[in-house]
Amino acid sequence: MHFQWYPGHMTKAKRMMQENIKLIDLVIELVDARVPISSRNPDIDELGKNKARLILLNKSDLAEDKWNDAWSEYFREKGFSVVKVNSKKGGGIKSINGVIQEACKEKIERDRKRGILNRPVRAMVVGIPNVGKSTFINALAGKACAKTGNKPGVTKGKQWIRLNKNVELLDTPGILWPRFEDQAVGLKLAFIGSIKDEILQTEELAAELVTFMNKNYPGVLESKYNVEEDTDPYGMIARIAESRHCLVRGNELDTEKASVLLMDDFRNGRLGRLTLEYPDAY
Numbered sequence: 001m002h003f004q005w006y007p008g009h010m011t012k013a014k015r016m017m018q019e020n021i022k023l024i025d026l027v028i029e030l031v032d033a034r035v036p037i038s039s040r041n042p043d044i045d046e047l048g049k050n051k052a053r054l055i056l057l058n059k060s061d062l063a064e065d066k067w068n069d070a071w072s073e074y075f076r077e078k079g080f081s082v083v084k085v086n087s088k089k090g091g092g093i094k095s096i097n098g099v100i101q102e103a104c105k106e107k108i109e110r111d112r113k114r115g116i117l118n119r120p121v122r123a124m125v126v127g128i129p130n131v132g133k134s135t136f137i138n139a140l141a142g143k144a145c146a147k148t149g150n151k152p153g154v155t156k157g158k159q160w161i162r163l164n165k166n167v168e169l170l171d172t173p174g175i176l177w178p179r180f181e182d183q184a185v186g187l188k189l190a191f192i193g194s195i196k197d198e199i200l201q202t203e204e205l206a207a208e209l210v211t212f213m214n215k216n217y218p219g220v221l222e223s224k225y226n227v228e229e230d231t232d233p234y235g236m237i238a239r240i241a242e243s244r245h246c247l248v249r250g251n252e253l254d255t256e257k258a259s260v261l262l263m264d265d266f267r268n269g270r271l272g273r274l275t276l277e278y279p280d281a282y
């Protein structure tokens with residue numbers, strides 16, 4: 001299976017990021033808790049060097065919690081502050097302000113020594129498409145939060161959201177482009193829905209997911225769809241089609257429809273909390 005990306009978007013996204021990163025103290029990087037490595041682009045380490053760094057394991061509700069904890073540990077050991085969040089339901093959001101202060105304490109201390117008091121920490125949210133950046137910003141900023149408007153002396157047109165007296169957030173998140181050189185990464189991003197479905201063959205993708213499930217979560221598909229075991233992934237999709245009455249022209253199995261259903265169930269957590277990659281491999 002081959003994945004494409006658009007070089008024009010990548011170049012523009014990178015330029016924007018380079019501009020915006022100059023304005024901030026803290027990079028808040030969202031990764032998908034199900035694929036914390038595949039959903040990040042390590043270029044951010046170069047772009048964000050000398051900045052305080054916070055990693056959010058977002059969509060933690062969709063990943064296995066024992067692995068969320070293992071990944072938190074993994075990133076902490078590398079020097080990041082880490083929080084598990086569920087931006088959709090607000091899980092973990094309350095602790096963010098405290099963690100930001102903690103992550104930026106060196107900068108706050110530097111300011112203090114120079115006699116600068118109470119200058120808010122400036123932060124920016126970054127991550128690959130669909131990782132939950134907008135949802136997170138909304139959850140964190142809430143409705144009560146007014147935009148501070150354009151600031152004279154700062155790049156024109158930038159909007160800062162004042163979270164409280166200590167923190168300001170750039171209102172537009174930075175888009176990181178996924179890494180497409182590695183097909184295994186591309187596949188995992190396709191599983192979680194970070195690559196547009198139109199450019200993918202759904203059945204082929206579903207078959208890859210079945211293969212992954214059989215290896216890492218044996219028995220889950222069988223019990224979810226009430227079907228017999230089938231080692232052939234396309235055979236399994238046919239069984240799912242049969243069990244869920246996905247039919248065309250009344251009697252033929254609609255494996256395309258079953259594939260869409262399977263991908264949808266997976267992405268929405270209806271197959272349970274699933275983690276697709278594990279820290280010991282990295």
Ligand code: GDP
Nearest residue numbers: 058059085086087088129130131132133134135
């Ligand atoms: P962005 O492209 O990074 O800004 O991503 P969005 O904020 O548009 O979110 C993409 C999708 O992920 C939306 O359907 C959100 O509802 C969903 N989403 C975001 N955060 C979470 C989360 O923590 N848990 C779950 N289950 N879904 C989430």
